[in-house]
Amino acid sequence: MSLIDVRPGLRAYLLADSAISALVGTRIYPITPPQGQELTHIVYHMISGQGDRHMQGRSGLSRPRIQIDCWGATVDEAIALAGEVKERIDGFRGAMAWGTSSPQSSVIVQAIFFESERDDFDADSGLYLVSHDYIVWFEES
16 A cells, blocks of 8 residues: 655645746745745645544544745735635645646545644745645545
C-alpha cells in the first residue's frame, strides 16, 4: 500500500483557480520560497500531522494541519491573496488531481476546515504575510 501526500494536490488545486493564479502566477512553493523572492507568492507546509483510528485499526484517513502563507508587497495584497485562498479551499471536499501522467495522480479530500489566522511583516524582504492554518481530512491510501 502506498500512502498519498495531499500537498501536491493542494498546490495544483490552488493553481487552477484563475483569481489566485492572476495574483501569483505559478509562485506557490513548498516549505520556503526561492531566495530573494520579492513578488506576491504562497508558501505551504505541513505543521503537524495526525492519522485517524477506529476500534479495528487505521481508518485510512489523515488530518494534517497545513499552513498556507500568503505574501504580498502590501498588506492589502497579502490580505486579498489569503482571502482568495480561503474562498477556494475552506469547506472543500472532493478529488484533487495533479501531474501530467494519464491518469493523473489524485487525492480524495473529505473536508478542509479553516482553523486560524495571523499576520506579520518581514523586514528583510519587505513583504507582508497573512498566514492561515487549515485542517485537511483526506484518504491517505
